[in-house]
Amino acid sequence: MSGKVLTITSGKGGVGKSTSSANIALGLALSGKKVVTIDLDIGLRNLDMILGLENRIVYDVVNIVEKVCKLNQALIKDKRTDNMFLIAAAQTRDKSAVSAQQITNLTNDLKKDFDYIILDSPAGIESGFKNAMTPADEVIIITTPEISAVRDADRVIGILEANTKKDVSLIINRINPRLVKKGDMMSKDDVLQVLSIPLIGVVPEDDNIVSYTNIGEPSILHKESDSGLAYKNIVKRILGEDISFMEITEEKKGFLQSIINFFKE
Amino acid sequence: MEKVAIKGKNFLGFELEINIDKIDEIKKELELVLASSSHFLQNTLLTLKLNETNKILSNDILKFLKDKNIYINAVVVADKKGCNADIPVIETKNMHLLAEKQDKQIATYRGNVRNGQTIRADGDLVITGNVNSNSYIYATGNIFVLGKLNGIPHAGYGGNNDAIIFAFALNPPQIRIGDFITRSPEEGVSLRNIKGVLPEVAYINDNNIMINTYEEWLRLKD
Numbered sequence: 001m002s003g004k005v006l007t008i009t010s011g012k013g014g015v016g017k018s019t020s021s022a023n024i025a026l027g028l029a030l031s032g033k034k035v036v037t038i039d040l041d042i043g044l045r046n047l048d049m050i051l052g053l054e055n056r057i058v059y060d061v062v063n064i065v066e067k068v069c070k071l072n073q074a075l076i077k078d079k080r081t082d083n084m085f086l087i088a089a090a091q092t093r094d095k096s097a098v099s100a101q102q103i104t105n106l107t108n109d110l111k112k113d114f115d116y117i118i119l120d121s122p123a124g125i126e127s128g129f130k131n132a133m134t135p136a137d138e139v140i141i142i143t144t145p146e147i148s149a150v151r152d153a154d155r156v157i158g159i160l161e162a163n164t165k166k167d168v169s170l171i172i173n174r175i176n177p178r179l180v181k182k183g184d185m186m187s188k189d190d191v192l193q194v195l196s197i198p199l200i201g202v203v204p205e206d207d208n209i210v211s212y213t214n215i216g217e218p219s220i221l222h223k224e225s226d227s228g229l230a231y232k233n234i235v236k237r238i239l240g241e242d243i244s245f246m247e248i249t250e251e252k253k254g255f256l257q258s259i260i261n262f263f264k265e
Numbered sequence: 266m267e268k269v270a271i272k273g274k275n276f277l278g279f280e281l282e283i284n285i286d287k288i289d290e291i292k293k294e295l296e297l298v299l300a301s302s303s304h305f306l307q308n309t310l311l312t313l314k315l316n317e318t319n320k321i322l323s324n325d326i327l328k329f330l331k332d333k334n335i336y337i338n339a340v341v342v343a344d345k346k347g348c349n350a351d352i353p354v355i356e357t358k359n360m361h362l363l364a365e366k367q368d369k370q371i372a373t374y375r376g377n378v379r380n381g382q383t384i385r386a387d388g389d390l391v392i393t394g395n396v397n398s399n400s401y402i403y404a405t406g407n408i409f410v411l412g413k414l415n416g417i418p419h420a421g422y423g424g425n426n427d428a429i430i431f432a433f434a435l436n437p438p439q440i441r442i443g444d445f446i447t448r449s450p451e452e453g454v455s456l457r458n459i460k461g462v463l464p465e466v467a468y469i470n471d472n473n474i475m476i477n478t479y480e481e482w483l484r485l486k487d
Contacts, residue, residue, distance in 0.1 A: 147398075151380050154397050158379025193413075194397060196377060 003111040007136035011152030013123030016173040021120040022218040027235030029084035033115040041122040045089035052216020062090035065102040095128035107135040145186040169200040176205040201234035269294040282314040323350035435465040447474040
């Protein structure tokens with residue numbers, strides 16, 4: 001087996017890299033692929049919490065590269081599916097604890113046993129970003145429809161275009177149809193005009209994400225969740241299916257809700 | 266007028282202009298200029314511009330500069346008579362003729378210029394894509410952006426105040442042409458403003474950077 005390394009990055013922090021990594025990893029695993037997710041945000045880990053695997057961490061990625069433990073010992077099996085494993089980030093160290101070469105060696109080892117290796121990149125364009133980029137076969141850029149996030153994404157794309165020839169695709173996260181309609185938020189097309197890279201998914205704003213994160217259950221596990229549906233479509237596109245993009249429109253409101261909103265605004 | 270000035274006006278590169286007449290004072294002023302920019306001057310094409318009274322000192326000045334590892338390509342004066350420099354002497358009135366004979370260089374950049382990137386070109390620069398925010402583009406000649414310009418352009422880099430900037434949507438936070446700089450109006454840029462796709466031209470008129478639509482600019486030019 002020769003797996004694919006998928007790096008998820010953004011430039012700006014807080015746009016949903018870890019949430020997207022968790023959802024995509026679980027989605028691929030639930031589609032029958034063998035997946036391992038590596039949290040490279042060393043020192044500020046939270047992918048383990050989003051996946052609800054916090055209490056199972058014994059060894060982490062720094063322990064592997066420093067040969068404190070065997071690779072298998074640091075693979076944390078997911079509690080919902082047998083197909084997904086997590087390698088957690090060390091919390092007591094920082095980004096300089098590993099090198100790009102060490103991460104590349106690690107992913108090369110993992111490629112033998114897994115279909116997809118998902119790297120959750122830290123924010124920024126410093127060493128942690130380079131660690132996550134060097135081994136990547138494909139890069140997914142996450143942005144929100146805010147000018148600051150789009151500009152940072154543009155910077156990251158520029159760095160990737162200048163230095164490598166990797167496949168880059170885009171996820172626009174937290175789009176709010178009501179604000180787009182009012183003209184207060186960039187639309188999908190506005191973002192694409194600036195970034196001009198292939199789009200792989202649009203995820204609507206979802207108030208439930210906060211509680212899903214708190215309980216460690218990514219939205220892809222929730223059937224009724226709009227963002228979960230968007231991530232399911234993204235997973236299908238990663239697997240090569242041709243799925244049309246979800247029309248993200250304003251949610252339908254009852255008469256009473258319209259009146260309440262009228263007074264709110 | 267500055268006693269000694271570095272300008273970038275002609276096609277032969279940068280011009281070192283001397284406006285004082287006493288050799289001792291010239292040397293003193295040159296020392297000051299060299300203190301801050303000797304590295305730059307050692308690595309660039311330079312001409313020396315002299316006026317009617319100091320042109321007889323040309324060889325003294327050239328020797329002084331040569332001792333500092335700065336080499337001059339040509340001396341520019343209004344009238345050749347009385348200037349006996351060892352290197353080519355060009356009269357000011359012939360500079361334009363020479364410049365026109367020179368084949369114009371055009372550099373082309375395909376694709377988007379992204380945040381954090383810098384493009385430099387000698388001569389005219391054509392960019393077939395968008396120039397995104399927080400990027401910088403420099404050209405010694407004109408700049409043509411066949412897309413949206415949101416980064417910072419500097420046309421006529423080095424002092425060519427005749428350069429223009431053309432873009433399908435001119436929206437940079439600053440515009441720099443030759444020796445001039447201007448910034449965008451302070452009013453908040455709303456999302457709708459970004460969407461305009463009218464071709465526009467920035468140019469210098471009466472020591473001010475002006476922005477006009479392409480059509481209006483063509484009309485004014487004639």
